[in-house]
Amino acid sequence: MIPRALFFAALLPLSALAQLQVFEFDGTNDNPVGTVVNLGAGETRFHVRNTGSAPAEIDTILLSGYDFAIQSEPSLPYTLAPYVGLASEAEIDVDFTPTIAASYSATLVVNTISIVLVSAPTAAVTLADGNTALNTGATVDFGSVAVGSTKTLGFFLSNLSPGNIDVGTLAVSGAYFAGPIGLSAPVSLTPGQTASFKVSFAPQSGTLAQGVLTVGTSTFKLAGQGLSQPLPSASIVFASDVGASAQQNSVSIPLASASQVTGYGTLTLAFQSSVTGVVDDPAIQFLSGPLRKATVSIAVGDTSAEIGGQPSMAFQTGATAGTITFTLTLGNNAPQLSTLVIPPSTISLDGFTAVRKYGALDVALSGFDNTYSASQLAFTFYDLKGLPLPQGAINVDAATTFQQYFATTQVGGMFALLATFPVTGNVTQIGFVAAQITNSTGSTNAQQIPFGN
């Protein structure tokens, strides 16, 4: 009985040993491993399965090899139930972080199962302005780069091993990082051969950016800080600072210094009438694009902003007294205002014609009254020698007519007036007419003009 028991006791470890099998786990499937496993940089996951029908014990897990390390393993001794699925397996995670470009090997032992882990030689990655090869997983810092600018770093890819190296993957990922520039995979390097490429960083926001450079099985972290430099201070400048109605003027936006960044914004035009009861004047507008809102853009190096795609934007001041306000909104800067005051003025006459008709005279005036208060008209007629007719000036109170007109017109303070005067006698003996028109700020005289037929 005792010898039989000893016999079984001696056999039990052998039985348990035969039940264990090691697999490489790719995240989805278990793949049986032989005595040698090729692995790349980073983590490799191994699963240990009990293929027998009775529990088995893992009492030994050993890893030897430079730059290899066990990341996780079961607490020993560990009893492994017969395999019924992934959950019944034990997992051993091995990390391989090569510090130099070379061939590596290590040995993983699970109880009495021995597996040789080997890594093919990898290309050394060196910054163009450095001498030391980057460790896998190292961070390449692009530093702080202004938004809108680009910083480019050069890299060398070198074969320091005695055999050829084929780099199957050369890639850059991550927002604002771009590359590889100047080299694309696959890359074959003979012993001692070097290839170069570049990676660029062009941040579009003032945030920390991160990316990854992948060279073969090695990865390197990319980092860069976007720097939102402020736009240079801008000012609103008018071609003419004279505020008056019926003027075509232009506005430009010079910058205090050449811009280091791009910027966008808007320049809006608003009008506050100073005439009671008058809300707006449609003639006050930009002369290109949308009537009262223009896009503003600044490119790197600009010393003045473009308005609606032009160095300056023309506008007209209409025919109503008030204040024209320009508001510049640029980037995150506080809105900037500039105003052009249009003061009330006497009536401005733009056209003055006089025509003889049969038994009557037509006198036509055109112009604008930016106070909307035109009232008294006075016409003085002259004979062919330029002497005034003895009857003197003819006065017309047109206040009501003007008020009715201004209440409904869509053209601001602009008007065209036609006055017809019946004539007793020979109309051809009347040679000239002069006119005076009055509003709340004073009178305007239209100089003597001759009659036409």
Add this chain to the structure above:
Amino acid sequence: MKQFLIASILAVSASAQPAIQAPQIGFAGQVNGTLRPVYGVAGSFILGPPVASKVISQAFSGSLGLLKTDATLVAFDGEGHVFASMDAAAGPALFAFSPDGVTALAYVASSNTLVEWRGGKFSTVPFTPEPDTVAAIAMPNAFDAAIIIDRNGDLWESWLELEHASVSSQRALAGITSPLLAQASGDFVYGDASGIVVRKPDNSEVHVAARMPAKFSLQQMGSDWVQLADLESGRRFAIRISSGHECLFQLPEAAQ
């Protein structure tokens, strides 16, 4: 004694209340092919709603307008209402108005045809200009036409009697360049390196400083106004040509 007699028989009565309306400068063609009335005074312009579309060429005398679409010649009034229309060959046209602005001529280049608007109707003038040479036309009076011919870069003015459809005289127009606009008054409007030139019948010139577009056209837009169209940027300008008030303004773009 004579002065007293004139005074006693010549008297101007007070006017009734004057008529007041929006001042209209004329009509302007837009880059999108619409034709819009232009209201305002010098330096302050407002475009009215479109009165025609698909317009290739247009002109307005102050009381009469002519426009050309691809296949039609149209006469219209100051409110944009159509007087009459006729079929016409494709392409642009040149226009001219008599001094009173009620008689007009149209020249359709593609058919080398001169059409007259007189008495409220169109009729073809039995005259064939030298093809591909007409740079401008004018109507110095209701019975004559001035055909401005471009002969290898030299401009000539041929005087045409409309009734007989015959050329009565011609003269060289030294120093004037195409494109140009010939006015009934005898004025020529054209451009040079420094801006707009208005040449008067006595050969005196008024220069309006302007940065001239590389390619432009000139059209009469009102009795005292000429429209300059920048054919590259699409911008439209108004040139005031009334004597002593010559100046250049930018016209607003239609509301977007």
